[in-house]
Amino acid sequence: MPKTTLVSLAASLGVSRQTVSNVINAPHRVKPETRMRVQHAIAESGYRPSAAARQLRTRRSMNLGIRLMPVVDGINGSILDRFLHALTESAQDEGYRLTLFCAESDSGEIRQYEELLKVADLDGFVLTGTHYGDARTEWLLEHEVPFAAFGRPWSSVEDPFGSGHPWVDVDGGAGTEQAARTLIEQGHTAVGFIGWPAGSGAGDDRRAGWKRAMVAAGLATDTLDIQADDGVPAGAQGAERLASRGATALVCASDSLALGAAAKMRQLFPEQASGTVIGFDDTPVAAAVGLSSVSQPIEDAARHIIAVLAHELAGTNFPGGEEVPERHLLLPPTLIQRTPYSFSSS
Amino acid sequence: MPKTTLVSLAASLGVSRQTVSNVINAPHRVKPETRMRVQHAIAESGYRPSAAARQLRTRRSMNLGIRLMPVVDGINGSILDRFLHALTESAQDEGYRLTLFCAESDSGEIRQYEELLKVADLDGFVLTGTHYGDARTEWLLEHEVPFAAFGRPWSSVEDPFGSGHPWVDVDGGAGTEQAARTLIEQGHTAVGFIGWPAGSGAGDDRRAGWKRAMVAAGLATDTLDIQADDGVPAGAQGAERLASRGATALVCASDSLALGAAAKMRQLFPEQASGTVIGFDDTPVAAAVGLSSVSQPIEDAARHIIAVLAHELAGTNFPGGEEVPERHLLLPPTLIQRTPYSFSSS
DNA sequence: TTACAGAATATGAACGTTCAAATAGGGTTG
DNA sequence: CAACCCTATTTGAACGTTCATATTCTGTAA
Structure with a gap:
């Protein structure tokens, strides 16, 4: 037929x-x-x-692009699943499809933008892993390509809310602050922090949150702050050093660090019943081993990213539309408290 | 301009x-x-x-579809990252793009096929999570839609190599067999197995591998086989039961199960220096905690899936092409041996 | 009845490509 | 030198939409 x-x-x-x-x-x-x-x-x-005929006539493909970052750390990267899934689902609901692409570097990503815009008429992009002086946002803004970022524009850190492009982010600082505050309320007076070397937006943000809580409680911070590259062994090492300086509880910038730190702390303080280490990202690993962690509402973030982007794209057509999604949104994370998984008999 | x-x-x-x-x-x-x-x-x-103009004329979009499975278990699902990445990269190299979509069920996936074929002219699909009596492969075959599956066609288990559609899979049985054999060679005579309830293709395959190694070594298996739903607690429970029946080492069908089992074994046999539990999938968690695991060559699998699919699609045009990729490929996994991560001082 | 306005529907052209068939430019061959 | 064939290139049409404009219809007022 x-x-x-x-x-x-x-x-x-x-x-x-x-x-x-x-x-x-x-x-x-x-x-x-x-x-x-x-x-x-x-x-x-x-x-x-037919999408093709439509696209040819209207120059809109109803396709959004997203780059798959190189797989670096499987532990923290594993929440990408949830993000991608929520993103795809929301896009689908709005009539958009998601096109994947790979790139080795930011400049490679920009080359892909050019290519994909020319050949596939992508309507917009979703950015992840924004950082200081991100060349990608500049390029996209300059070429007036619609996009939304998961992550604040760290370049204009004075006022990310004044940024020219839409973004959604999770308030990491609020997360580590709450984590530290919780530990302080449990009676700890020396809560250490193991985070990444200064210079990464998200990392600095998380460190700042911990510091806020400590300062607010009138506690000292100078000897309790450690900078380490991400990873389980680094977490254990950091925990050991901090413990030797008197720390009895820790907040970490990632679950990788926290995993190592928690094991070390358990070894150093076997009598301690409750968990004294809190990680970040609430990865499956944290859930598996019963590690407390700061959980990002990543599905909400994904949904909102699509909402803003879709609104941006349809915007001109529906000037008096229903409710306009926030162009800049900072979502609060949640502290998931767990007790270390005990392998006692059932 | x-x-x-x-x-x-x-x-x-x-x-x-x-x-x-x-x-x-x-x-x-x-x-x-x-x-x-x-x-x-x-x-x-x-x-x-312009892809649109081309597509309109040729009815080919140079786009392949892949469904994002609902996020069930973050631990085992985390290798999806690697799979997707390799898939996208290979597709890119062959000039194809990857389109994501979601579906709640297999029938939902089929509905998406119809939709995507009609509107977006997708050239083919990549299937994952094939199972007994998979309605999706039937539908695709019947409608002559090109596709390649990651996973054997378990329906025609007598001879998957006679299957009508291309597939790539990892020989899970060979993996668990090697795992069990390794443990036996280390001196263990009672190697237990914790796997999923009978009925899943991959699960049965992994169980069979363990059994082969045991039988080959002349060891008993009847009391050492446990069926459990996936999950860390289930792994710990299973380990406890198996240990009470004399098992001194374990092979598990997943890293989730293995993680729980390993912790329990460590608790029961604290003197044991080397790891006595081997997991499956070599997820980031396994690497993090130093758990031995059977590693799937998932990047190779992804590459080959794209190769076959691309060949299938271009096939008619280049009858005398270079080398023809195998339509049915069973890749051997690798046993990654680790010693439990020790948190000793550096 | 005619004129006219507004709503409803119809028509021609264009988007950028590939397919199928036509045309032009050499050589060979008889 | 005509008839032919092969290679290289060109031309007309089509793919399925939407845009811009044109046409027809319906009802109301002069």
Whole structure:
């Protein structure tokens, strides 16, 4: 059987192709009576408009691009699953599809933008892993390509809310602050922090949160702050050093660090019943071993990213639309408290 | 400046659009001299053919679809990252792009196939998580949609190599067999197995591998086989039961199970220096805690999946092509041996 | 009845490519 | 020199939409 198209459908109904097109794209323009008739025929025939033809005519592909970052650390990277899934689902709901691509570097990513915009007419991009002086955002802004970032624009850190592009982020500092505060309330007076070397936006942010809580409680911080590259062994090492300086509880910038730190702390303070280490990201590992962790509402973030982007893209068409999604959104994380998984008999 | 198109480029060169088109799609048809001239102009202008126009004319989108499975278990799901990444990269190399989609169920996935084929003209699909009586493969075969599966067709288990569709899989049985054999060689005579309830293809396969090694060594298996749903606590429970029946080492069907089992074993046999539990999938967690695990060559699998699919799709055009990729490929896994991460002082 | 306005529908053209068939440019061959 | 064939290139049409404009219809007022 031949494929159903606008023309074939219109012919079989005795109307013009444009009428059918209008039923789909601007229903208000067509008389209710015919509209019904056409809609019924569409449902009947299972007609779906060809994306290619549409794209050729309108220069919009209803496709959004997202780069898959190189797999660095499987532990912290594993929340990418959740992010991607939520992103795809939301996009699907809004009528968009998601196109994946790879790049080795930021400049490689920019080259991909050019390519994908030219050949595939991508409507926009989702950015992840934004950092200081991010060349990608500059390029996209300059070329007026719609995009939304997961992560604040750290370059204009004075006022990320004044940024020219939409972004959604999780308030990591609030997370580590709450983590530290919780430990302090449990009676700890020397809460250490193991974080990444200064210079990464998210890392500095998390460190600052811990510091805020300590300062607010009138506690000293100078000897309790350790900078370490991410990883389990580094976490254990850091914990050992901090413990030797008197720390009895720790906040970590990642679950990797926390995993090592928690094991070390358990070794050093076997009598301690409750968990004294809190990680970040609430990765599956944390759940598995019963590690407390700061959990990012990553599904919410993904949903909002799509919402803003979709609004941005449709924006010109629906000036008086319903509610306008925030262009800049800082979501609060949640502290997931766990007791270390005990392997006692069931 | 106006966009470069076939026509504009051809005009500026004083040739016809079809000549330029031929330089791109069938270079042998055009005289070397003009070919060079055109190629130079293409590079100069940065011209890239519009995917939409191509797709409209040829009904091929150079897009492959892949479903994101619902996030169930973050631990075992975390290798999806690596898979997706390798898949995207390979696809990119072959000139294909990857389109993501979500579905709640297999029937939902089939509905998505219909939709995506109609609207987006996807050229093929990558299937994951194949199982007994998979309705998706049937549908795709029946509708003659090109696809390749990561996972054997368990329905025709008698002879998966006779299957009508391409697939790539990892020989899980060989992995658990090697794992068990290794433990036996280390002196263990009672090696237990904790796996999933019978009925899942991959699960049964892994159990069978362990059994082969035990039987080959003349060891008993009947009391050492436990069926449990996936998860850390289940692993610990299983380990406890098996230990009470005399097991001194364990092979598990997943890292989740192994993680729980390893902790329990460490608790029961604190003197034991070397790891006596081997997991499956070599997830980041395993690496983090120093758990031995059977590692799937998932990047190779992804690459091959794209290779077969791309060959299938181009097949008709290049009958005498270079080397033909195997339509059915069973890759051997590797046993990664680790000693439990010790948190001793550095 | 005619004129006119507004709503509803229809028509021509264009988006950028590839397919199928036509035309032009040499050589060979009889 | 005509008839032919092969290679290189060109031309017309089509893929399925939407945009811009044109046409027809319907009802109301002069």
